Amino acid sequence: MERRLFGTSGIRGEVDKLLMPELITKVTLAYATLLDNCGLILVGSDERLPSRSIRHAVISGLLASGMDVLDLGMVPTPALLHVLKTLKADGAVMITGSHTPPNITGVLFFINDTGELPPELEVVIEDMILKGKFKRVPWNAIGSLEEFDNAIEVYINNTLQYFNVNLSGEKIAIDCCNGPQSYVLPILVELIGGVSIPINDDIDPYHRQRDPYPRPDNLYALSATVRRESALFGMAVDGDGDRAIFCDENGNVLWGDVIGTLFAEAELEEKGYGAIVCPINTSRTIHYVKERFNCEIIYTKVGPPSIIDAIRRRRHEVVFAFEETGKYIWPTNILYGDPAYALLRMIDLVKRKGTLSALISRYPKYHLIKIAKPIKWETKNALVDRIRRIVERKFKDVRIITIDGVKVVFDDGSWILFRPSGTEPVFRIYVEGTNKERAKGLIDIANRIFEEAYHAIGRDWFSAF
Secondary structure, eight states: OOOSSOOSSSEEEOTTTTSOHHHHHHHHHHHHHHTTTOSEEEEEEOSOHHHHHHHHHHHHHHHHTTOEEEEEEEOOHHHHHHHHHHHTOSEEEEEOOTTSOTTOEEEEEEETTSSBOOHHHHHHHHHHHHHTOOOOOOGGGOOOEEEOOOHHHHHHHHHHTTOOOOOTTOEEEEEOTTSGGGGTHHHHHHHTTOEEEEESOSOOTTOOSSOSSOOGGGOHHHHHHHHHHTOSEEEEEOTTSOOEEEEOTTSOEEOHHHHHHHHHHHHHHHHSOOEEEEETTOOGGGHHHHHHHTOOEEEEOSSHHHHHHHHHHTTTTEEEEEETTTEEEOTTTOSSOOHHHHHHHHHHHHHHHOOHHHHHTTSOOOEEEEEEEEOOGGGHHHHHHHHHHHHHHHOSSSEEEOSSSEEEEOTTSOEEEEEEOSSSSEEEEEEEESSHHHHHHHHHHHHHHHHHHHHHHHHHHHHTO
16 A cells, blocks of 8 residues: 555644645545544644644544534643543544654544554545545534543543552653643652652743654753652653653663563563564564563554554454554553553552663663664655665575565674655664674665665666656
């Protein structure tokens, strides 16, 4: 299925280019047509400036299609989904740029199980738009519009019901990324008897204090705060609050692969069975869990739609899913990343089992490097094909996986993954080595392969005109 508008997660772009309000109104009309133009849809948005105009375009399309709308205003994405679950609404739309630069926004479409639209339905929507086959209703069938002001309360209460934990005055440092989780995570810590040390907890649509993408190289303030305050641990989220990156009590910022492995291990220990879902760019750290519990690891394409699709197909077997970017999904909670749930789950584990650094000390150590190369968006498929051919020519004794992009797995378990981003005009390259030197050697190899493919595509592109 070749998707033209939808990327790794929803539709993303700039409001004066791809994500124009007039296009989004059509997309929303098609989404409503998919739902038979009947029912209740929730709408939420993040803190970004572009989200303001897109939010009105979304609501306009929904009303024109006959859907009733509850406008939740500015909320974290998981808060929208908790309200969807609580009210048993028919779907939800979130306007958010998530982790991308502040000039980008996006639109995510959810169905009533709290997961994003399956990939095959995204294609149906795109076909509706291409052919103009979406439905509008007459003037006297326009949907109703109401505001809903209790989303944060619903989110907090829903999360607290799963846990019985008490911090007894201990400190947690939280980087709220100047987004709507500022209204949730510090309050959660206080409600369970802890002391919240908030960072970047004022709303800033420009994200001047920190890049919205939480990762080890931009969470130095979180790391320093944890050490200075002797906090139990730290946690940072992205702009719309669906990703969570943790920092141990020593200030070490940890990729989502490690924390995902910890959460997966905890679920398998407690349930005694289950499968784990994760994307193809996940670290081999997860194999620790596979070997310990003899469980199945289900690999998918990168992005929530593919992960959720795998959960839906194996709903009675999957106990946990995650992405290395910090999205942790418990199917019994909601079918999306939920930092509030992850925060209380981490507190529960640390209080019962020991420090975060001690909990992860048993895992094998690998070295991961991630880089992004700017590309012309229209060349991405040609680049993937060219890279695959170069890899097949250069390496004879490797395993090549093409679930998403091109992944090259070497005999020692080290690997390289080449894949175009689904949200930005960049080509992502991941390498994981058994040690730092191996990883550095692999990134040099990966760079050479990419440059060879890029220049070959450039020549082909030029000769086509």
